[in-house]
Amino acid sequence: MKKLEIITRPEKLDVVKKILAKNEYSGMTVTAAMGCGHQRGNIKDFEQLNLDMNLLPKIHIMTVVWDEDAEEIICELQQQLTTGNVGDGKIFVSAIDDVVRIRTGERGEKTL
Ligand SMILES: Nc1ncnc2c1ncn2[C@@H]1O[C@H](COP(=O)(O)OP(=O)(O)OP(=O)(O)O)[C@@H](O)[C@H]1O
Ligand SMILES: [Mg+2]
Helix, strand or coil, X not given: CXXXXXXXXXXXXXXXXXXXXXCCCCXXXXXXXXXXXXXXXXXXXXXXXXXXXXXXXXXXXXXXXXXXXXXXXXXXHHHHHCCCCCCCXXXXXXXXXXXXXXXXXXXXXXXX
């Protein structure tokens, strides 16, 4: 299993939800976030030398998917979330060892 942490523009939440639904996933955790990347949150050219961190609103969507679906979902997310402008966000991908469905005690991939 792979965990995808998608940090992107708040207005792109529906796009992410549609891609997950299309791939038959319904489990996700969505958190309002503040963040910055390489530009340190400075959006105007003349501010490029400002070394302060200016945190901008983002959303953080965490979802865990099967290994065999991960690559296709990641590609779709990248293609549909890009605007070509700085601040589109990032997708962090990591391996997940196990999952426990608390209600039943079931473990592993079948719980997703
Ligand atoms: N290295 C990182 N670690 C954790 N979160 C990050 C990291 N880089 C970016 N983020 C998160 O992603 C959001 C968007 O980042 P952003 O798209 O600006 O990245 P970037 O590397 O500056 O790329 P770009 O040049 O396209 O803007 C940030 O506001 C922050 O929440
Ligand atoms: Mg940036």
